[in-house]
Amino acid sequence: MTAQRVRIALFRRLSGLYRLQAETRKRFRDRRDLDRLSLPPGVSDDESFRKIKEMIPELNSYKASTVRHLREKAAAAGCRDLEEYRLFLLEHAEELEKLKSNLTRNGTDFFRGNDWDYFNRACLTGFGGRKDIRVWCAGCSTGEEVFSLLLLLIDYVPLGEIRVLATDYSDEMLEKCRQAMYSAWNLNCIPGKHLKYVRLCRISGPLSVKKLLKPKFTFAPEMKDVITTRNLNLLTDPYPEGFDIILCRNVLKFFSLETIGRLQEKLVHSLAEGGFLFLSTDGNSKNVELIRDPEALGVEQMDGRCIYRKKAAGTDSRPDREEAGPEEA
Numbered sequence: 001m002t003a004q005r006v007r008i009a010l011f012r013r014l015s016g017l018y019r020l021q022a023e024t025r026k027r028f029r030d031r032r033d034l035d036r037l038s039l040p041p042g043v044s045d046d047e048s049f050r051k052i053k054e055m056i057p058e059l060n061s062y063k064a065s066t067v068r069h070l071r072e073k074a075a076a077a078g079c080r081d082l083e084e085y086r087l088f089l090l091e092h093a094e095e096l097e098k099l100k101s102n103l104t105r106n107g108t109d110f111f112r113g114n115d116w117d118y119f120n121r122a123c124l125t126g127f128g129g130r131k132d133i134r135v136w137c138a139g140c141s142t143g144e145e146v147f148s149l150l151l152l153l154i155d156y157v158p159l160g161e162i163r164v165l166a167t168d169y170s171d172e173m174l175e176k177c178r179q180a181m182y183s184a185w186n187l188n189c190i191p192g193k194h195l196k197y198v199r200l201c202r203i204s205g206p207l208s209v210k211k212l213l214k215p216k217f218t219f220a221p222e223m224k225d226v227i228t229t230r231n232l233n234l235l236t237d238p239y240p241e242g243f244d245i246i247l248c249r250n251v252l253k254f255f256s257l258e259t260i261g262r263l264q265e266k267l268v269h270s271l272a273e274g275g276f277l278f279l280s281t282d283g284n285s286k287n288v289e290l291i292r293d294p295e296a297l298g299v300e301q302m303d304g305r306c307i308y309r310k311k312a313a314g315t316d317s318r319p320d321r322e323e324a325g326p327e328e329a
């Protein structure tokens, strides 16, 4: 094992303990905040939710359970119920603006979900020897997904031939994606063979025990250089086109079914012929991210997974199917 791997393994242990402590503290805090959210008689969250939707029309495209997320936000802002939160938003324009790009959760992870092995074997291997590969990661959050893809793709395509567009509607997430600074705990899901691309960040600012015990890691600069970040709201902004790979994972699930269908159509339109659309499985059997009628959208579903390949106009896009390896365990 190289010194770098030993260092990462050590820090993983330490940051695991820190994370457990922080999560327990947060659980207690959230519970306490939610407990304070008792509705006075006669006040309905539904009515306040309707009025908040008038202030943020995009909310109409999200699924109804988004209201739970809003209640958490209300609690965090110290409001007792959604009505109080609505009034708070009316008085604090900057909070309203912040909320508009924070309507969902934004948790992410390296190699999140089940299908990465399959995606690698069945799709990415086919990119060997190809040039100018264009990738779009839509709803990239803090960037873990972008680097997961790059770590796999560079086995087949030199970095100089890859361009990645990473978009999100939250400037805060995009800034973190640009900085690409992760804790040792975050790196847990990265297979050891890819750790050679991981670098220890220099400590900036005044030295502290916390900084020493919780170092940040990043990726090789030449990897970061191929990524462009851009603010793009999937509901309201025009979509860029001509991508060989589009990742839009754990994003569509936040929207209403009608909206999911509309966005899937737009995502497929953004693919180049033969391009792959990788949505998310997330272990849910009633997966809302599955495309209902792939044939109608001109894509082929790959082995029943949330991965689709755009057919070339007037042809069947199944020639590379034999490249898929054996099923994952």
Ligand SMILES: C[S@@+](CC[C@H](N)C(=O)[O-])C[C@H]1O[C@@H](n2cnc3c(N)ncnc32)[C@H](O)[C@@H]1O
Pocket (backbone or CB within 6 Å): 101, 102, 104, 105, 106, 107, 108, 109, 112, 138, 139, 140, 141, 142, 145, 167, 168, 169, 170, 173, 232, 233, 234, 235, 248, 249, 250, 251, 254, 280
């Ligand atoms: C749960 S995270 C998923 C991150 C990553 N794709 C993954 O699978 O781990 C959802 C991301 O979608 C973004 N998002 C939510 N609504 C969006 C919208 N309308 N347009 C663009 N991004 C959106 C959020 O800011 C968040 O970063």
